[in-house]
Amino acid sequence: MAERVIGEFQEEQNPELEIPVRSLNNVNFSKISRMIEMGDKTQSRTYFHQNMAKKFMQTFLVASACTELLNAEKTTSIRDLFYMTKHTLSKGENTFDDQPESDIIIEDLEVTINALREELHLFASNRGTMVGNITLRDSGDKINCRRIGSGGWGIPSIVEEHVIQFLKSEAEFILLIEKDAVWRRLNEDKFWRKHNCIMIQSGGQTSRGVRRLIRRMHDELDIPVYVLVDNDPWGLYIYSVVKQGSINLAYDSVRMAVPDARFLGLSSFDREKFDLPDVVTIALSKNDKRRARQMMRYPWFEDKQWQKEMKKLLTSGVKLELEALSSKGISFISENYLPQKIQNNDYLS
Amino acid sequence: MAERVIGEFQEEQNPELEIPVRSLNNVNFSKISRMIEMGDKTQSRTYFHQNMAKKFMQTFLVASACTELLNAEKTTSIRDLFYMTKHTLSKGENTFDDQPESDIIIEDLEVTINALREELHLFASNRGTMVGNITLRDSGDKINCRRIGSGGWGIPSIVEEHVIQFLKSEAEFILLIEKDAVWRRLNEDKFWRKHNCIMIQSGGQTSRGVRRLIRRMHDELDIPVYVLVDNDPWGLYIYSVVKQGSINLAYDSVRMAVPDARFLGLSSFDREKFDLPDVVTIALSKNDKRRARQMMRYPWFEDKQWQKEMKKLLTSGVKLELEALSSKGISFISENYLPQKIQNNDYLS
Numbered sequence: 001m002a003e004r005v006i007g008e009f010q011e012e013q014n015p016e017l018e019i020p021v022r023s024l025n026n027v028n029f030s031k032i033s034r035m036i037e038m039g040d041k042t043q044s045r046t047y048f049h050q051n052m053a054k055k056f057m058q059t060f061l062v063a064s065a066c067t068e069l070l071n072a073e074k075t076t077s078i079r080d081l082f083y084m085t086k087h088t089l090s091k092g093e094n095t096f097d098d099q100p101e102s103d104i105i106i107e108d109l110e111v112t113i114n115a116l117r118e119e120l121h122l123f124a125s126n127r128g129t130m131v132g133n134i135t136l137r138d139s140g141d142k143i144n145c146r147r148i149g150s151g152g153w154g155i156p157s158i159v160e161e162h163v164i165q166f167l168k169s170e171a172e173f174i175l176l177i178e179k180d181a182v183w184r185r186l187n188e189d190k191f192w193r194k195h196n197c198i199m200i201q202s203g204g205q206t207s208r209g210v211r212r213l214i215r216r217m218h219d220e221l222d223i224p225v226y227v228l229v230d231n232d233p234w235g236l237y238i239y240s241v242v243k244q245g246s247i248n249l250a251y252d253s254v255r256m257a258v259p260d261a262r263f264l265g266l267s268s269f270d271r272e273k274f275d276l277p278d279v280v281t282i283a284l285s286k287n288d289k290r291r292a293r294q295m296m297r298y299p300w301f302e303d304k305q306w307q308k309e310m311k312k313l314l315t316s317g318v319k320l321e322l323e324a325l326s327s328k329g330i331s332f333i334s335e336n337y338l339p340q341k342i343q344n345n346d347y348l349s
Numbered sequence: 350m351a352e353r354v355i356g357e358f359q360e361e362q363n364p365e366l367e368i369p370v371r372s373l374n375n376v377n378f379s380k381i382s383r384m385i386e387m388g389d390k391t392q393s394r395t396y397f398h399q400n401m402a403k404k405f406m407q408t409f410l411v412a413s414a415c416t417e418l419l420n421a422e423k424t425t426s427i428r429d430l431f432y433m434t435k436h437t438l439s440k441g442e443n444t445f446d447d448q449p450e451s452d453i454i455i456e457d458l459e460v461t462i463n464a465l466r467e468e469l470h471l472f473a474s475n476r477g478t479m480v481g482n483i484t485l486r487d488s489g490d491k492i493n494c495r496r497i498g499s500g501g502w503g504i505p506s507i508v509e510e511h512v513i514q515f516l517k518s519e520a521e522f523i524l525l526i527e528k529d530a531v532w533r534r535l536n537e538d539k540f541w542r543k544h545n546c547i548m549i550q551s552g553g554q555t556s557r558g559v560r561r562l563i564r565r566m567h568d569e570l571d572i573p574v575y576v577l578v579d580n581d582p583w584g585l586y587i588y589s590v591v592k593q594g595s596i597n598l599a600y601d602s603v604r605m606a607v608p609d610a611r612f613l614g615l616s617s618f619d620r621e622k623f624d625l626p627d628v629v630t631i632a633l634s635k636n637d638k639r640r641a642r643q644m645m646r647y648p649w650f651e652d653k654q655w656q657k658e659m660k661k662l663l664t665s666g667v668k669l670e671l672e673a674l675s676s677k678g679i680s681f682i683s684e685n686y687l688p689q690k691i692q693n694n695d696y697l698s
Contacts, residue, residue, distance in 0.1 A: 072679060074537060077530035080675040087676070088628045126478070126529050126552075129503040138498025149487025150512060151503035154478040156533075163499060180475050181426035184505075188423060203475075279437045326429045327436070330421060 001113060002063065005047075017045045017059065020111040020251070027250040029299045034259035036245040036300075038111070045108075055105070059112075061085050061095055062105045069121040075158055078103055078122050111251045116160075118212070123157035127207035129180075130155055131187050132198035134169035134217075142167065145198070150187060155200070157209040159216065169221050171198045173342075174214060175264075178202060178229040178238055182322045182333065189334040195342070205238055211256040214242065218258050225258050226347065228338075231266035232284075232319035233291035236310075239263050244300050262347040265337070266320050268312035274337060280327045281318035289314060305348050350462060351412065354396075363397045366408065369460040369600070376599040378648045383608035385594040385649075387460070394457075404454070408461075410434050410444055411454045418470040424507055427452055427471050460600045465509075467561070472506035476556035478529075479504055480536050481547035483518035483566075491516065494547070499536060504549070506558040508565065518570050520547045522691075523563060524613075527551060527578040527587055531671045531682065538683040544691065554587055560605040563591065567607050574607050575696065577687075580615035581633075581668035582640035585659075588612050593649050611696040614686070615669050617661035623686060629676045630667035637668060654697050 001017070008015040019042060020026070026039040047056045065085050069076060076084070082099040089095065096102045110117050117124070129152035135144045143153050156163065175197050177183045183201030186192070192199045198217065202210050218225050227242055229235030243261040245253030267273075271281070284292070295301055296310045313319070325333045341347065350366070357364040368391060369375070375388040396405045414434050418425060425433070431448040438444065445451045459466055466473070478501035484493045492502050505512065524546050526532045532550030535541070541548045547566065551559050567574050576591055578584030592610040594602030616622075620630070633641070644650055645659045662668070674682045690696065 069679065074534075074679050076534060076675065076679060077672065079530060079670070080534070080672045080679070083629055083670075083672045083675045084679065086628055087626065094628060123530070123533065126500070126533065129475070138500055141496040141498040143498055143500075147490040149490040149492055149502070149505070150507070151475070151487055151492075151505040153498070154500035154503045156498070156500040158499070181429060181472070184472065184475065185423075185425060185429070277436065279435055279443060280432055321428070321432075323426065323428045323432045326425065326432045330418065330423050330425060330429070330433065 002060065005060070009047075014046050014048045015056070016047075017056070017112060018042045019045055019108050022107060022111060022251065024247065027247050029244065031299075033254075034244060034300070035253040035257045036247060036250045037253055038250045058095065058102070058105045059108060062102060062109055066109070066120040066122065075121040075123055078106055078117070078124070081106070081122060116212075116252065116255055118158045118160055118208070121158075124208045126154060126157050126209065128155040128200055128202045128210040129153060129183070130198065130200045130213075131183075132192040133171040133196055134198050134221075135167040137165040137167055139163055146193070150184070152183075152187065152201075155207070155209050155213055157207065159209050159213040161216075164213070164216075166217065166220055169198070169217075170196065171221065171223060172196045173223050174198045174200065174217055174225045175338075176200050176202060176206070176210075176214060176225060176227045176242065176261075177322075178204060178227075178235060179322050182228070185331070186334050186338075189331050191334045191338065195339070202238070206242055208252070208256070211242060211252075214261075215256050215258050218260070225261040226264040226342070227261055228264050228322065229266070230319070230321050231268055231270070231313070232321075233288050233295060233313075235266070236263075236295060237291075240295070240298075240300065260349065262349045264341055264347045266322060266325075267346075267348070268309060268316055268320075270337075271316070271318075271320060274325070274328070276320070276324060277327055280324035281320055284313070284317055284319055288319060309348060351409065354409070363395050364405070365396075366394045366405070366461060367391045368394055368457050371456060371460060371600065373596065376596050378593065380648075382603075383593060383649070384602040384606045385596060385599045386602055387599045407444065407451070407454045408457060411451060411458055415458070415469040415471065424470040424472055427455060427466070427473070430455070430471060465561075465601065465604055467507040467509055467557070470507075473557045475503060475506050475558065477504040477549055477551045477559040478502060478532070479547065479549045479562075480532075481541040482520040482545055483547050483570075484516045486514040486516055488512055495542070499533070501532075501536065501550075504556070504558050504562055506556065508558050508562045510565075513562070513565075515566065515569055518547070518566075519545065520570065520572060521545045522572050523547045523549065523566055523574045524687075525549050525551060525555070525559075525563060525574060525576045525591065525610075526671075527553060527576075527584060528671050531577070534680070535683050535687075538680050540683045540687065544688070551587070555591055557601070557605070560591060560601075563610075564605050564607050567609070574610045575613040575691070576610055577613050577671065578615070579668065579670050580617055580619070580662070581670075582637050582644060582662075584615070585612075585644060586640075589644070589647070589649065609698065611698045613690055613696045615671060615674075616695075616697070617658060617665055617669075619686075620665070620667075620669060623674070623677070625669065625673060626676055629673035630669055633662070633666055633668055638663060658697060 005015040021041040026041040131152040245257040354364040370390040375390040480501040594606040
């Protein structure tokens with residue numbers, strides 16, 4: 001990119017970048033790939049243009065900092081990159097004023113050269129831990145996730161092949177759990193050993209590292225992914241992002257989404273199936289109802305099964321947290337709920 | 350506790366519990382222990398009393414659930430405990446309506462029987478990761494924190510001796526870092542190997558697990574704790590909680606606080622010492638100034654050095670994030686800043 005632009009300068013042309021458009025009108029759900037994908041609209045960014053010159057230069061400033069990182073074989077946070085590239089020019093103007101300004105340029109760069117930010121050696125926040133029947137290599141260290149204690153292995157933000165390699169796994173599936181507390185309950189019960197799986201907790205919305213890791217394990221180990229979330233619109237949204245990606249980061253879907261991911265629960269039908277007492281339910285808020293109705297209109301939830309699931313949520317008027325299963329006993333989730341759901345293939349996808 | 354109360358019932362007395370008071374007027378900073386401690390005021394809770402009967406019964410409901418956990422050798426979250434104990438009584442009244450109700454009872458129980466909630470097998474949220482020159486055992490698994498990759502070992506919430514044992518450590522100090530991104534930078538640079546230490550990131554305010562782990566390592570390995578936080582009132586508060594505990598959880602200080610903890614940085618004097626450009630500073634907000642002035646009045650910050658530090662923050666009018674050090678180079682923090690600070694014993698305590 002840099003070489004081409006230098007060439008254009010030398011030939012006294014107006015250097016130009018073609019940057020894919022990241023706005024909503026260039027995002028679609030593809031029924032073939034079953035992912036939220038970016039369309040092929042682009043915008044051009046030229047150097048000799050009053051409104052574009054600054055952004056043009058910012059793009060190369062960020063690209064240059066990423067090149068520096070790549071050459072030094074170092075990684076850093078997008079906040080660090082902001083500080084690395086922020087400085088005052090001779091006329092008193094700053095290269096960047098706030099971090100959102102440099103974040104946008106990073107996203108521009110990602111789509112323009114078709115690379116994840118992690119491939120540019122930039123990391124997002126670390127979140128999520130893992131335990132289970134897999135041995136992997138992380139930055140040269142061999143990590144046996146069967147012998148990693150109660151704490152588990154902290155999932156890094158950058159899990160590309162040059163950092164993480166999968167060595168040996170006999171696991172038959174991956175279980176992604178929204179809630180840390182539930183993951184710990186299952187880890188203490190050694191659920192992963194009895195049911196031969198890998199267990200990940202995402203601490204709410206899945207981080208980029210967790211999404212990418214799940215995608216790589218799903219592809220490379222060729223095993224299914226089950227998602228276990230609260231029975232509420234937010235839980236469904238977490239599942240939805242794992243499965244088809246998000247509208248905001250549509251360009252990441254192609255490397256992060258797992259269209260085959262299975263929704264194991266909590267389903268609105270589980271309340272009756274497992275005879276959960278009314279006292280542990282929580283009334284849907286106005287906002288919950290609005291979100292549920294909105295999600296019913298998403299093209300990726302148009303399937304009859306999903307419509308039925310969401311209708312049930314709305315007609316029941318209540319939601320349910322994963323912890324509500326504890327009203328049936330401390331280990332009800334690991335000894336009854338999950339084995340029965342998995343045994344009966346009782347999931348949506 | 351239960352046996353005594355049953356005895357009182359059998360003797361047709363009015364059973365009574367003496368519960369230490371957790372409110373502000375029973376909290377003091379002790380200049381001897383250098384911790385925020387609970388005083389010796391108590392309140393009594395009796396069974397035959399219209400306003401106390403419910404709380405009295407709730408106390409035993411929670412105590413009974415904890416006994417169940419202890420007997421089953423299982424641990425769970427305080428949210429789980431809420432669901433375990435929430436049920437509807439015959440007259441349509443619930444044992445608990447909201448979780449804050451059961452949380453208060455848990456705290457009552459902790460102070461009454463002088464046990465951490467972790468000793469009652471209740472966990473808070475998991476947060477924080479660790480890497481460095483230590484081998485430990487976690488739930489029977491041997492964890493070598495020198496070979497734990499880029500992700501690190503996830504610090505569990507319960508780190509009591511029956512879960513975590515320290516096996517071998519040659520580390521000369523513990524470095525607690527507020528920011529995950531900075532911890533990763535230092536881990537990538539293998540700072541802990543060069544400077545023979547243990548590195549922990551707390552992801553903002555330290556979790557209970559992190560505080561207790563640091564305290565245990567400080568005591569049992571007999572090594573100092575350095576704290577590295579942003580140069581702002583929030584960073585100082587994080588340090589303060591590690592050092593002398595918090596007002597809200599004063600009764601935990603005695604097992605979690607590390608009065609010897611050293612404040613390594615960022616100091617308001619570092620800006621000049623390390624020649625950091627003005628462009629990376631951030632103006633103090635009104636709230637920052639208010640908080641800084643408030644902290645200057647805390648008895649544990651009355652030392653001259655601390656007064657000087659906070660005055661400098663206020664007069665400079667700016668704060669500084671740890672990431673701001675990256676303006677001097679990606680690895681400035683690991684190759685220049687930290688070695689110089691540690692070498693020169695340039696810390697406050």
